[in-house]
Amino acid sequence: SPASQVNIAVIGAGGVGKCFLSQLQGLAARKPSPKLNLVYIATSRKALYNENFAPIDVGSAIDSLASSSKAPHALPATVDYLSGSPHPVVLVDNTSSQDVAALYPSFLSKGISVVTPNKKAFSGSYKLWQDIFSAASSSGAKVYHESSVGAGLPVISTLNELIDTGDKVTKIEGVFSGTMSFLFNSFAPVAGQGGKWSAEVKKAQSLGYTEPDPRDDLNGLDVARKLTILARIAGIPVESPESFPVQSLIPKALESCSSGDEFLEKLPEFDSQMEEVKAEAERAGKVVRFVGSIDVASKSVKVGLEKFDASHPIAALQGSDNIINFYTERYGSNPLIVQGAGAGGDVTAMGVTGDLLKVLRQI
Numbered sequence: 001s002p003a004s005q006v007n008i009a010v011i012g013a014g015g016v017g018k019c020f021l022s023q024l025q026g027l028a029a030r031k032p033s034p035k036l037n038l039v040y041i042a043t044s045r046k047a048l049y050n051e052n053f054a055p056i057d058v059g060s061a062i063d064s065l066a067s068s069s070k071a072p073h074a075l076p077a078t079v080d081y082l083s084g085s086p087h088p089v090v091l092v093d094n095t096s097s098q099d100v101a102a103l104y105p106s107f108l109s110k111g112i113s114v115v116t117p118n119k120k121a122f123s124g125s126y127k128l129w130q131d132i133f134s135a136a137s138s139s140g141a142k143v144y145h146e147s148s149v150g151a152g153l154p155v156i157s158t159l160n161e162l163i164d165t166g167d168k169v170t171k172i173e174g175v176f177s178g179t180m181s182f183l184f185n186s187f188a189p190v191a192g193q194g195g196k197w198s199a200e201v202k203k204a205q206s207l208g209y210t211e212p213d214p215r216d217d218l219n220g221l222d223v224a225r226k227l228t229i230l231a232r233i234a235g236i237p238v239e240s241p242e243s244f245p246v247q248s249l250i251p252k253a254l255e256s257c258s259s260g261d262e263f264l265e266k267l268p269e270f271d272s273q274m275e276e277v278k279a280e281a282e283r284a285g286k287v288v289r290f291v292g293s294i295d296v297a298s299k300s301v302k303v304g305l306e307k308f309d310a311s312h313p314i315a316a317l318q319g320s321d322n323i324i325n326f327y328t329e330r331y332g333s334n335p336l337i338v339q340g341a342g343a344g345g346d347v348t349a350m351g352v353t354g355d356l357l358k359v360l361r362q363i
């Protein structure tokens with residue numbers, strides 16, 4: 001029979017984590033069954049929990065966490081602690097931590113379901129990918145990561161449904177980065193003009209679009225991680241996000257900056273390089289955009305700058321929107337297109353909350 005109560009453990013309470021908590025509060029109010037108990041919440045420095053798994057008030061959790069004097073459990077000890085729960089547990093990983101990601105197989109093999117926007121596990125080594133899904137299938141625990149590609153947009157669920165219903169995906173192409181979309185839409189708009197590159201990068205960070213360190217967006221790795229995930233779902237066993245060509249937009253001289261802040265401070269010195277890239281596209285009557293593509297038949301994956309006519313849907317994107325074109329046998333020459341906001345706390349948390357709902361329907 002379905003569980004009457006489910007315990008929720010949250011690791012990570014930054015931009016996405018805070019939005020998730022507010023969505024969790026709304027969800028608990030709208031759907032009284034099963035009863036959702038927040039039993040554990042941790043950041044890298046602090047934690048909030050009761051030894052006996054008594055629920056924490058969701059509405060005041062962020063304030064209570066800030067004033068908590070408890071340190072988080074060490075990560076492996078978190079697995080043991082949560083396995084002692086009297087009710088089924090869903091772990092919500094809202095960090096970008098590789099260490100948390102590396103423990104998913106342990107959580108899953110103890111029957112703890114995992115939902116997360118964290119790309120690290122699914123785009124890390126192919127072995128970790130296999131370990132995650134085999135741990136889940138032997139214990140019956142569930143794992144969902146919709147927001148690891150395209151934030152709240154139904155990208156992973158759409159790809160899975162195309163495949164599970166017997167369609168053949170031939171090519172996936174699009175703009176997969178909210179940050180890159182925002183940067184190029186505002187730095188090189190179809191209508192001309194546009195702001196300074198470095199100023200737009202700072203704006204993208206303050207709007208919450210970038211990864212915690214904006215260099216993880218500008219070096220192309222964030223897009224490479226997303227393509228690794230989609231390629232694997234499409235059946236291509238990509239070894240890692242470093243195993244295909246990825247163009248970085250970090251100036252050579254800034255590769256060695258020790259922090260994201262130092263990088264942002266020095267970036268204006270290199271604005272002329274990006275101006276040249278923009279001017280070159282303009283001379284060809286086009287605009288430049290940062291795109292990724294997967295060709296399924298040739299198993300080729302690539303990420304980088306490309307030029308588009310102003311009338312192309314990729315050139316006409318707005319704000320931080322993502323656009324993902326699925327070319328399949330069933331859809332023929334007109335691709336199935338998923339488009340909309342691809343970054344930001346609320347839309348990313350929506351994907352996480354949606355995943356939590358998928359788990360709740362199954363436990």
Ligand code: NHO
Pocket residue numbers: 011012013014015016017042043044045072094095096097099100117118119147148149150151152176177178179180208209210211212217222342343344345348
């Ligand atoms: P923050 O604000 O840095 O918060 C991270 C939290 O994790 C902090 O509370 C920190 O203390 C905690 N933490 C880190 N390591 C920990 C550890 N070892 N133990 C315990 N706690 C730890 O990061 P965000 O912005 O809230 O992001 C959270 C996760 O969501 C990351 O994995 C990120 O990749 C993912 N995510 C975010 C977005 C977004 O828009 N912010 C998106 C997708 C996934 O679709 C979005 C996207 O791809 C954005 C991308 N930059 C783009 O397209 O431009």
